Amino acid sequence: MAALLTLDACLSQALSGTTAVVPDRLDPVRATGHVLASDLTLPHDLPVRSEALRTGIAVASLDTVGASPQLPLPIPAVLRVQAGCDLPPGMDAVLALDDVDLSGPVPQVIRPIGPGEGMRRAGHDGRAEQPLAQAGDRLGALTALLAAEAGLETVPVRRPRVRIALDDPAHAGFAARWTLALGGLPSDDAPNMVLRTDRDALPRLALTGAETAWLSCHDGVLILDLPPRFDAMIVGLLALGRPALAALTGSTARPLTRPLTRKVASAPGMADLVLLAAHGDGWRPGAPGLITLAALAQAQAFAILPPDSEGLPAGAPLAGTPVISLAHEIP
Structure with a gap:
């Protein structure tokens, strides 16, 4: 010994x-699953400019105050926009097509609309330098999508x-x-x-x-x-x-601490790996040093008891490191 x-x-x-x-710079799709070498932040406000959320007519909301089918109000011009398109300067709302009467020589609004309706303002989805993920995090599929939507052509990963x-x-x-x-x-x-x-x-x-x-x-x-x-x-x-x-x-382990649902006994002299299964708000530990197929099927985390440990009582907090790819995600 x-x-x-x-x-x-x-x-x-x-x-x-x-x-x-040394990190590689890859497009977000190829970088997915690898570890970020630096913090990932939005390069600019998102969206950069106010954009339409629906297909319709871009208007200045003040021009529609008091409009009704009985008292339609003329508008200067018909500015058609598609969902996702930038709004023309000075426009702060998007009317549905049914809310504009185009049958006469002058287009008329038949319903008032409030500012911001039918559109998304610049910076609504995020502000420049807002963090998406930290260095040391694995780039997930959702974060990769956000990076692509933000216009990031490459991200640094190790x-x-x-x-x-x-x-x-x-x-x-x-x-x-x-x-x-x-x-x-x-x-x-x-x-x-x-x-x-x-x-x-x-x-x-x-x-x-x-x-x-x-x-x-x-x-x-x-x-x-x-x-x-x-x-x-x-x-x-x-x-x-x-x-x-x-x-x-360069990744950082982020263990999850939970109380043990039962005691763990360990003999001094050897380090023991303990498989942990989530049970309510606690960890249900396996037998220290014993790895079985059944235990692996249920394991969501593990901990290593040092060689001077004689075990832990029920209710003692224990930091469990996620067992990635062996079983389930920790709920």
Whole structure:
């Protein structure tokens, strides 16, 4: 036991000097799913100019005060607009086509309209420099749409390249999807990180269930050795792979703290990974260090109990890190 290195020590020596990869500038669609290298803000007011919300006649609302079918009011000109079009200068409302009588030589309004009706003012959807997402966030599909709507042609994202070299094809496929879910890019081209199957079977890490997992750095490339069994592979990915990818992407973990619904017992000397399932307002913990298929199917987060921990009582707060791509979103 004394020969095993603690999880913190392994991470510290492997990630010492590791910096986030140089960002790429990609269009919002291609950037989706990757980690933002800088804050994303609106480049200008949105919309830039007041625009029509419906097809109709653009008018100055003051010109329609008192109008009715019995007392129609003439308007200077018929300014037809389509939904989404900019309003002509001086116009602050859009009448429906049925509210303008075009049968005579002079167009007449037969219904009054208030300022702002049928249109959207400049800056209604957002003001210049208003934040859309923070550096370290993964760019989601909705934020990518907002960026495109705001006219951002490219956004800066970090995409560390990860070579997947696991012996089991099912494990390799899972690891590739897991990498993508955390903002990485599976690639054999000049990888920043390599996931490979451990063949030495040498216990080195004081982490229950994944003693042969290991993270190291060689010539600037992070090497993650994962045990061949699925449960130990999962523990290695979560305990070592996730912080390694976070260092390469510049992402920030945002754990969610909830009270435990039951106590957790842990034996000192080894770090234990605990799977957590949301249950009401709390976390329902699995058995420390025990990863089963059934538990993985229900897991929404995980926590790592340090080697000096003897467990936690029911009701104790515990910060759970989302288990991205393994199960469900945290409600």
